[in-house]
Amino acid sequence: xxxxxxxxxERLLETAERLVQRNGFAATSVDAILxxxxxxxxAFFHHFASKRALASALVExxxxxxxxxxxxxxxxxxxxxDPVAKVLAFLGFYEEWSGDLTAESSCLYIAVxxxxxxxxxxxxxxxxxxxxxxxxxxxxxxRKAYAARGLIDAPDPDDLADQLFVIFEGSYLVCRALxxxxxxxxxxxxxxxxVESLLTDRR
Amino acid sequence: xxxxxxxxxERLLETAERLVQRNGFAATSVDAILxxxxxxxxAFFHHFASKRALASALVExxxxxxxxxxxxxxxxxxxxxDPVAKVLAFLGFYEEWSGDLTAESSCLYIAVxxxxxxxxxxxxxxxxxxxxxxxxxxxxxxRKAYAARGLIDAPDPDDLADQLFVIFEGSYLVCRALxxxxxxxxxxxxxxxxVESLLTDRR
DNA sequence: CCTGTATCAGACTAATCAGTCTGTTGTATC
DNA sequence: GATACAACAGACTGATTAGTCTGATACAGG
Numbered sequence: 001x002x003x004x005x006x007x008x009x010e011r012l013l014e015t016a017e018r019l020v021q022r023n024g025f026a027a028t029s030v031d032a033i034l035x036x037x038x039x040x041x042x043a044f045f046h047h048f049a050s051k052r053a054l055a056s057a058l059v060e061x062x063x064x065x066x067x068x069x070x071x072x073x074x075x076x077x078x079x080x081x082d083p084v085a086k087v088l089a090f091l092g093f094y095e096e097w098s099g100d101l102t103a104e105s106s107c108l109y110i111a112v113x114x115x116x117x118x119x120x121x122x123x124x125x126x127x128x129x130x131x132x133x134x135x136x137x138x139x140x141x142x143r144k145a146y147a148a149r150g151l152i153d154a155p156d157p158d159d160l161a162d163q164l165f166v167i168f169e170g171s172y173l174v175c176r177a178l179x180x181x182x183x184x185x186x187x188x189x190x191x192x193x194x195v196e197s198l199l200t201d202r203r
Numbered sequence: 204x205x206x207x208x209x210x211x212x213e214r215l216l217e218t219a220e221r222l223v224q225r226n227g228f229a230a231t232s233v234d235a236i237l238x239x240x241x242x243x244x245x246a247f248f249h250h251f252a253s254k255r256a257l258a259s260a261l262v263e264x265x266x267x268x269x270x271x272x273x274x275x276x277x278x279x280x281x282x283x284x285d286p287v288a289k290v291l292a293f294l295g296f297y298e299e300w301s302g303d304l305t306a307e308s309s310c311l312y313i314a315v316x317x318x319x320x321x322x323x324x325x326x327x328x329x330x331x332x333x334x335x336x337x338x339x340x341x342x343x344x345x346r347k348a349y350a351a352r353g354l355i356d357a358p359d360p361d362d363l364a365d366q367l368f369v370i371f372e373g374s375y376l377v378c379r380a381l382x383x384x385x386x387x388x389x390x391x392x393x394x395x396x397x398v399e400s401l402l403t404d405r406r
Numbered sequence: 407c408c409t410g411t412a413t414c415a416g417a418c419t420a421a422t423c424a425g426t427c428t429g430t431t432g433t434a435t436c
Numbered sequence: 437g438a439t440a441c442a443a444c445a446g447a448c449t450g451a452t453t454a455g456t457c458t459g460a461t462a463c464a465g466g
Contacts (some may be wrong), residue, residue: 246443
């Protein structure tokens with residue numbers, strides 16, 4: 001077996017992810033990625049058939065990491081026994097996580113979604129995998145909490161689950177617009193408070 | 204006075220807004236804008252000092268339109284007397300508005316925020332104008348509703364107000380990712396339900 | 407040691423890009 | 437109708453772009 005190219009490929013992906021999150025995909029040239037990762041044209045086009053193929057690889061990689069993030073929250077929820085406490089522990093996990101963010105923190109989804117060119121069937125499927133992954137898991141937590149409290153006319157669990165994903169993305173945008181990571185923390189806190197109000201303050 | 208160039212400038216802005224929302228700013232070439240708007244290089248650079256200057260003009264224009272959207276919601280709220288009903292009428296207005304969206308609907312903020320290059324002092328100030336405009340007005344509605352219900356340990360009004368903006372942006376992203384305008388409607392509905400639960404379901 | 411193949415290095419190319427420049431046209435004012 | 441100037445039109449340019457191509461190099465198996 002010849003030389004192992006995985007480290008190089010990984011270095012390219014890491015650098016590309018950082019640059020794409022910062023300036024978008026179209027505004028990130030292959031040359032810029034090469035300069036930042038001390039690599040070469042030959043290396044890049046050996047590992048990726050085209051710049052577009054890099055985008056696909058980036059998204060797939062990112063969705064995997066994102067779903068790992070989901071699992072981490074679910075693990076934190078497992079510590080609680082009561083279904084409502086599970087939901088609140090789950091949301092609390094991300095509230096704490098948000099404390100580690102910086103003003104430069106961003107989300108690859110935003111860069112990909114904001115350029116229609118990148119939304120081919122493949123990336124759309126990956127994004128769906130992420131959104132449905134979160135929806136399914138969170139809605140499951142919510143349904144059990146609804147059942148435990150006998151809630152009936154509460155928001156649709158799927159939609160309420162999606163709200164968390166929506167708040168992540170929206171908060172990332174506001175954080176960048178205002179140049180501070182604080183909005184993410186505050187928004188996750190508000191969402192937790194609203195869900196708490198829904199699950200615990202009923203007559 | 205020579206020829207009136209406002210129609211041309213406006214046509215360029217409209218076309219540019221559409222293309223930038225679709226594919227992002229960097230991926231939208233000046234030539235593409237010219238082709239779509241049946242204009243010329245001479246016309247473009249007569250009205251805009253640079254492509255960057257176009258971005259600034261686009262954002263300022265868009266923030267104005269966005270704040271008009273805010274005012275439309277506030278007007279709808281005025282129809283109600285009770286502070287809580289005002290809040291719900293306000294949110295209901297956007298829920299209805301979302302019915303007019305298509306799968307192609309998008310938000311210019313997303314395109315601007317996702318490219319750091321575009322976030323200079325000028326555009327950042329414009330984005331702040333939009334975010335703070337919404338925050339101030341919505342928080343005011345919320346504070347009056349809190350007072351009317353005697354709520355004390357409810358979410359911070361400013362943060363809850365920001366949540367609406369966050370949900371708009373996050374939903375736009377999810378709508379594009381899933382290729383449907385439905386998530387916007389559902390998310391606004393969920394948010395209204397959560398706020399309603401907060402403002403009316405307390406012990 | 408020889409050979410094959412994956413891994414790279416970097417010069418090169420054709421296309422596209424933002425922006426310039428020269429010239430033309432329309433219109434209000436005198 | 438002469439003048440002045442805003443409002444264009446479009447050829448042109450230098451820089452940047454994604455992608456190609458020709459080799460060099462490393463490393464495993466025979």
